Amino acid sequence: MTRIAYASPGAVAVGPYSHAVDSGELIFFSGQTPIDTATGLLKEGGIPEQTKQCFVNLFSVLEAAGLSQEDVVKVNVYLTDMGSFKAMNEVYEKQFSAPFPARTTIGVASLPLGASIEIEMIAKRRSK
Numbered sequence: 001m002t003r004i005a006y007a008s009p010g011a012v013a014v015g016p017y018s019h020a021v022d023s024g025e026l027i028f029f030s031g032q033t034p035i036d037t038a039t040g041l042l043k044e045g046g047i048p049e050q051t052k053q054c055f056v057n058l059f060s061v062l063e064a065a066g067l068s069q070e071d072v073v074k075v076n077v078y079l080t081d082m083g084s085f086k087a088m089n090e091v092y093e094k095q096f097s098a099p100f101p102a103r104t105t106i107g108v109a110s111l112p113l114g115a116s117i118e119i120e121m122i123a124k125r126r127s128k
Helices: 047-064 082-092
Strands: 004-006 020-022 026-032 072-079 102-107 117-124
Touching: 020 047, 026 047, 047 082, 047 117, 072 082, 082 102
Parallel strands: 072 102
Antiparallel strands: 004 020, 020 026, 026 117, 072 117
């Protein structure tokens, strides 16, 4: 199988990976940290601002793949402090409409570049 990858100038890769890879029906989106593409630095502020930036980056790649938030079926959220869960959730719920995608939130020791949050997604291409 030939790997079909999507990239977006609205997202940053901090390693040797694609922003998203198409497997036919499912599209797997690499985790995005809250890097502000305008500055190349982590978004300043707390978890609300950083969660928003992760979604700005992810939705930019989603658009490059010809998809929308409605196509997202699974989200994984990684937090370095589970005490940030409520603040993250308040931003998260505004990114999607009901019924919400399936989700897992995992507490981790650390993330790339010292980020406090990283979010990855899986989307499903609609039947034609």
